[in-house]
Amino acid sequence: MRRFPRYGSRTGSPADAAMAALTVFALCSGSWLLRDAAGTQAPPQPSAAQAGAGLDGRTGGRERAAVPALPPSPPVRIRIPAIRVDAPLTGLGLTSTGSLDAPPTGRRNLAGWYAAGTTPGEQGTAIVAGHVDDAAGPAVFHRLGALARGSTIEVDRRDGGVAVFTVDAVEAYPAKDFPDEKVYGAARRPELRVITCGGPSSPATGYQGNVVVFAHLTGSR
Template sequence: MRRILTGTPASFALLVGAVLIAHGLMAPAPPPQPTPDQGFAAADKATLAPPAAPTAAGLAPLAVLAPAAPTRVRIPAIGVDAPLTGLSLESNGQLAAPPETDRNLAGWYRAGTAPGSIGTAILAGHVDTHQGPAVFYGLGALKRGDVIEVGRADHLDAVFTVDAVEAYPATDFPDRRVYAAAARPELRLITCGAGFDQKHQRYLGNVVVFAHMTGNHPG
């Protein structure tokens, strides 16, 4: 079955949401992000907490990384170790999905922030395919404090710590909360979830993992 995403205009400039129509595809499609000074009220920036100190042994002091393409995502708590492919927007404005032929493949929104640089980086992946559970099947089991490592083309791993895991219905996806520009390196992981409609064979929304960078180390 062809998975389809239908974008809907958000209530503020340059951000869009999505309604999931089928089972197994992830994610609303974010546009290229503005910097923290473009298009967002001062109150949005004021709510951003300062970067946390590194929590894991062996991490370098926290430093913002220059942009570099991410190549791999590792999430030890749920056994994820997967390559990343670049995702772009299709002609209809929807986010293209990773190929379903490889269930252990996630994608990153390459028109947005690179993981480890200032801003909100987006990774997305299937929760399942017709062949079974896929790369982000276990996202909902993550907890605050769990670690996500993103390998990069510059041979550095950006290390992120999970702040929250939330599920949202497709009819009320909080574009602003998920996609807003950040004053520090942040990460969002997105997949399908929030319940499943057996009658129409589709997920009812999305699971979103919120994380911020807490260090880096050689990859």
């Protein structure tokens, strides 16, 4: 498990800092992976060419131009055309141990977002997560590691709008060296992280790391 700050439209406030010490995030353990999956093709991993040198979550990553932040509105669907993702989103809370809960197993084309945090399009860092596979085969974010910089992510919102993000980087991290602040840190612009399992895996341990997509808001409609 690792620290996972709660975020809202006032990311970086003293209240957020206090909550960060109490909240942890676990991915690729327990129900995130049904480890007896048979015959599942290994998910692609991001290449060095897709890494984002200089990304810093504390300052909103590279200071590229971004469009104005959107008002809060829960997300209902995520689309990533380059890897053929078109999936509903469900709100995720925390378990009794303080870990981020997982989307229900058995629903392979379902992703989740951290519902106590920033909504996609708001100023700050919004978090979306989903399974890479399960016992039946590839799941919603199986091809996340194949995503390229410059790709588009669209998030449908409950208010009827669509938040459009551009991918800045796609990176993979071993669990023991996961860069919490870089991934979850406060941002001055609207940013999105999309996370799934990645790295080497075995039946005994499951996946040994995470694939993380870094993106920022570049449009809306």
